[in-house]
Structure formats: structure tokens, C-alpha cells
Amino acid sequence: MARELSQRDQEILKKCAPECGDLLCSESGVTYRSVLPPVANHYATDADDFRQRLSRLTPDELEHLAALIISGEESLCCLSPDYFAVFLEQVTEHLGKTARREMLNAYRSSEDCFI
Template sequence: MAGREFTQKDIDIFNKLAPESGGSVTSEWGHTYPFILRPISHKFVESSEDFKQRIDRLTPDELDYLVELALDNKEDIRSMEPEDIEVLMDMISEKISDERAKQLKQHLGIV
């Protein structure tokens, strides 16, 4: 799964999820992050509860945008921390629909 070049919408969502990044979407090694959720899960959050609070900042439209990216294989969900994947699926069910969460789980091969 190759990364992508972030759009302004991607940058806005990333900054909403990780305001401590100071608007940067670049890792400490100088590489632009290829995805939004994976670095949030691995580099910024301290717990699954922290991840949940961050994801809760997103509007349903922003969250659905991330689901759509994942369905298009442009967002990496599989490499996130397992407990963060669970939180993400719960938030998708809550903010969008159970059907949308089910669609993403099927796409990812999560039963």
C-alpha cells in the first residue's frame, strides 16, 4: 500500500487529530507521513482512550472521508494498534452507521 500526497483536507484532519504536530505532516526523520491514522495511532496517542478522544473530534463527514480513503486503499488501517482499530470501528458505527463499519471491516478482512 503506497502512501499518497496529502490534500489540504488531509492536512486539516491530521492537524485536528494531532494539534501538537504544529501543522507539520512530516516525521522527525523529515519524511512526509504517507497516511493520517497510522502515525496518529503509533506516534501521537498515549492510549486507546486518547485515540478515541482524538477521533471524536472529527465530524461524521471527516470520519467518512477517512473510511472512503481506507476503502480505496489510500489510508492504512491494518497497521494501526489493534485497540485503536477497535475504537475506530466503534466510532464509525456511532458517528456514521453500523453498515459503514461493517463495510470497512469486510474490506480489511476483520470479522
């Protein structure tokens, strides 16, 4: 579901990708509608870099993203399996196994899911 990033979403995006100058996708020219896909696909150089970027987030910020994923507002479908695995590690570590299961179910049910 497309959405406009809230102020909090923008802060989380900038925390993960401080080099993000604006909220426009350089490839499509469209405003970002999610946080995780731009970080993974435009700023992180590999899964380890993605891990370092996500490690900057507080449990509260991860919980915010998880709630948006559950509501269908945050997209996971553009995350490749290795990047999703990194996100899942962070969720499991900070939010627990229930949140992990919810994220895995959300990823598997994404229309363009890689798994």
C-alpha cells in the same frame, strides 16, 4: 497505496493531533501518507487518548477517511487491534453498520493486519 495528504487530510490530521508540527515521521523522516496511523502511533498515548482525538472529527470527516480507506488510499494496517476497535466504534456510531462492515473488511484484508 502511498499518497500525498490533501489539504483536507492535513486539516483532519491537525484536528486529531494539534501538536503535529509538520508532516514528517520523526522515526523515518518520511512524509506522512495517511492520517490514522500517525495519530495512533505518534501522538495518542493509548486507546482512550486515540478515542478522544477521533471524537473531535465530524461525521463528514469520518466519512472522508472511510472513503479513502475503501479506495485504498488511507492505511489501516499500522493500527493495532485496540486502536482499530476505537476507530470502528466511531465509524459505527456516526456512519452506521454498513460502514462498520466495510472498515472491518478493509482492516482484515490489509497485508500487515494484526487480526
